[in-house]
Structures are given as C-alpha cells and as structure tokens.
Amino acid sequence: MKTILxxxxxxxxxxxxxxxxxxxxxGIPTETVxxxxxxxxxxxxxxxxxxxxxxxADNPLIVHVADFSQAENYTSYIxxxxxxxxxxxxxxxxxxxxxKNDKIPMVTSGGLDTVGxxxxxxxxxxxxxxxxxxxxxxxxxxxxxxxxxTCAVHxxxxxxxxxxxxxxxxxxxxxxxxxxxxxxxxDSVRILRPGAITKEMLLEICHEVIIDxxxxxxxxxxxxxxxxxxxxxxxxxxxxxxxVESSSADFRRxxxxxxxxxxxxxxxxxxxxxFPYNYMTYGETPLEQxxxxxxxxxxxxxxxxxxxxxxxxxxxxxxxxxxxRLIRAAGFEVIRI
Ligand code: AMP
Ligand code: MG
Numbered sequence: 001m002k003t004i005l006x007x008x009x010x011x012x013x014x015x016x017x018x019x020x021x022x023x024x025x026x027g028i029p030t031e032t033v034x035x036x037x038x039x040x041x042x043x044x045x046x047x048x049x050x051x052x053x054x055x056x057a058d059n060p061l062i063v064h065v066a067d068f069s070q071a072e073n074y075t076s077y078i079x080x081x082x083x084x085x086x087x088x089x090x091x092x093x094x095x096x097x098x099x100k101n102d103k104i105p106m107v108t109s110g111g112l113d114t115v116g117x118x119x120x121x122x123x124x125x126x127x128x129x130x131x132x133x134x135x136x137x138x139x140x141x142x143x144x145x146x147x148x149x150t151c152a153v154h155x156x157x158x159x160x161x162x163x164x165x166x167x168x169x170x171x172x173x174x175x176x177x178x179x180x181x182x183x184x185x186x187d188s189v190r191i192l193r194p195g196a197i198t199k200e201m202l203l204e205i206c207h208e209v210i211i212d213x214x215x216x217x218x219x220x221x222x223x224x225x226x227x228x229x230x231x232x233x234x235x236x237x238x239x240x241x242x243x244v245e246s247s248s249a250d251f252r253r254x255x256x257x258x259x260x261x262x263x264x265x266x267x268x269x270x271x272x273x274x275f276p277y278n279y280m281t282y283g284e285t286p287l288e289q290x291x292x293x294x295x296x297x298x299x300x301x302x303x304x305x306x307x308x309x310x311x312x313x314x315x316x317x318x319x320x321x322x323x324x325r326l327i328r329a330a331g332f333e334v335i336r337i
Contacts, residue, residue, distance in 0.1 A: 004165040017131035027141045027155035029169030031122045033148040035138030052162040054144045060110030061137040066129040071117045076101045091121035093196045097182040124169040147297040175291035192227035194321040218332045234328040237297040239305040241330040245312040246337035262306035286319035
C-alpha cells in the first residue's frame with residue numbers, strides 16, 4: 001500500500017476525513033501525540049489499526065469525539081463528575097473511562113465493557129472528526145512497544161506502507177499521551193495513565209484523586225491491570241535505557257565510571273555545561289521534558305546509542321507522566337544514587 005502524505009491544507013484535511021469515513025486508517029495529529037485514526041464504529045477499520053500497530057487485541061482504543069456531549073451517544077451512563085471535568089478540561093488531554101453502550105464494538109474496547117472518551121483540542125483533529133462524521137478511535141501511531149510519534153516523520157517511519165495516509169499537522173504540543181481516568185465514587189477518580197492533566201489539576205474539581213499503583217511500579221504476576229496498556233512493554237527505543245535517579249553532580253560522576261563509545265546520557269538542559277560525554281538534553285521543566293522525551297528516544301536510536309542513561313525527571317505534576325513513560329522505556333531498570 002502506498003501511504004499518502006497530506007499537508008495541513010483545508011483540502012487535504014477533507015481528504016483525510018473522507019478516507020476515514022470510507023473505512024481507511026490515517027495518521028493524524030493531536031495535541032498529545034500522533035494517532036492512528038479510524039472510524040471507531042467500523043470493526044473492519046479498527047482491526048486494521050490493531051494490525052498496523054501489532055497491538056495486542058486486549059489493549060483498548062480511546063474514542064475521540066468533537067464535543068463531550070457526543071459521549072452520550074456511545075455510553076450507557078455518565079456520572080455528573082464527568083460533566084464537571086469536561087467543563088474544565090475538554091477539549092484537552094483528558095480521557096475518561098465510562099460504561100460503553102452497544103454502538104462501540106468490542107474490538108474497539110479491547111473486550112472491555114467500558115470505553116475511554118476524549119475530546120481533542122487540536123484544530124485539525126477536531127476538523128477531521130467533524131468532517132468524517134465518525135467518532136475516531138486513535139491509539140498512538142507507533143508500532144506497539146516503540147516510542148510514540150510526535151511528528152508526521154515519526155509516523156511515516158513506523159507506518160509507511162501499512163496505512164492509507166498520514167496528515168502532517170506539525171509537532172504535537174504536549175508530547176505524551178492523554179491522562180486516563182476512571183471514576184471511583186461520586187466525587188473521586190483514579191489516574192490510570194498520567195498525562196498533561198495532573199493530579200493537582202483534577203483536585204480542583206474532585207474530592208480525591210488516586211494514583212493507580214501500576215503507574216510507578218511493575219505489575220506483579222497475576223495482578224490485573226486497571227489500564228490494560230500498563231501491562232505491556234512500552235515506549236522503548238532499540239537502545240537499552242536505564243533511568244538514574246540522582247542529583248546532577250552524582251549523575252556526572254556515575255557516567256564517568258560507566259562511559260563507553262555507544263553510551264549516551266539524556267540529561268536536563270541545566271546539566272549540559274561542560275558535560276564531557278555523549279549526551280542529548282530533554283528540557284528542564286516537566287512540560288518541556290514531556291514535549292521532547294519521545295523525540296529524543298527516537299534520535300538516540302538514529303545516532304546508534306546502545307546504552308542510554310537518563311537522569312530521571314521529578315515525579316510531581318506533568319513530571320509523573322514523563323517518569324511513567326521513562327520507567328517503562330527502561331523496563332523498570334532504575335539506579336538510585
Ligand atoms: P494509546 O491508544 O496508545 O494512547 O493507549 C491507550 C491506553 O488507554 C490503553 O493502553 C489503556 O491503558 C488506556 N485505556 C483506553 N481505554 C480504556 C478502558 N476502557 N479502560 C481502561 N483503560 C483504558
Ligand atoms: Mg500508545
């Protein structure tokens with residue numbers, strides 16, 4: 001299959017929407033990462049998404065709608081807390097797990113009786129949803145297990161020849177996937193996957209916000225994942241990634257003892273001055289680090305890094321999302337100094 005590369009012109013956006021309406025799969029930009037978009041109600045199209053990614057069938061797809069009121073078409077019950085959260089955070093990088101109705105095929109929900117609903121804020125993504133007239137199932141547009149794509153070039157690297165088209169809408173703003181939450185009680189939620197909508201932000205509306213233990217720790221044998229994606233190896237480049245939780249000075253000392261030709265460090269901007277070993281920086285603040293992390297993991301592969309030591313991000317605010325992606329990229333290998 002030849003994969004068409006669309007621009008962000010109005011005509012190309014309409015062509016992308018038309019392809020999705022016809023049951024094709026298209027790589028599309030969002031404010032989090034690029035998605036592999038298909039009509040969420042079309043089982044055949046959704047199966048192509050799973051096949052193109054090599055995604056396990058029990059890992060559900062998030063369904064994207066143009067406005068939160070459309071969630072009512074695909075769910076059997078919406079708690080009032082969800083409406084309050086939607087008022088504050090939709091459109092934006094928040095996915096709410098709700099009871100699905102029969103319109104959402106089991107293939108889309110990975111066999112679960114719930115569905116994750118999100119209202120993206122990206123203007124092009126919004127137009128594609130409106131013009132296609134479909135709710136759009138869109139997982140991250142990478143091959144399963146690899147770092148998520150934050151620009152059209154990354155999507156082409158992984159998906160060229162596997163899907164009908166990719167639309168180039170520039171670089172994704174946040175750079176990590178949406179925050180996924182489920183509803184615990186009338187006024188509390190559980191974060192299943194951290195993202196740019198943080199615990200602190202949710203606490204402005206919710207009485208309690210629980211951080212699911214799988215965010216920071218490997219699941220034990222037989223333990224069930226509240227968020228199926230958390231049980232798979234994820235976000236990994238070819239290089240062996242190891243996270244180092246330390247101060248800047250201790251990190252530098254550690255690398256001096258573990259340096260090698262194909263060893264790279266992924267450090268904060270403020271660690272960079274006179275850093276004498278192979279390195280890349282990934283920003284300073286949690287928001288910057290979220291924006292750069294997946295791009296840097298891909299770049300480290302392209303320079304031939306075999307071992308990558310990452311100075312760990314902080315676990316607060318958006319930093320928790322970056323930490324969560326990196327600890328998975330590292331296969332839970334963390335050195336604490
Ligand atoms: P991705 O499509 O790559 O952004 O991954 C979506 C992730 O959202 C999945 O791997 C799950 O961890 C989570 N998710 C989506 N739908 C549900 C659901 N119905 N219940 C729990 N977690 C979900
Ligand atoms: Mg993904």
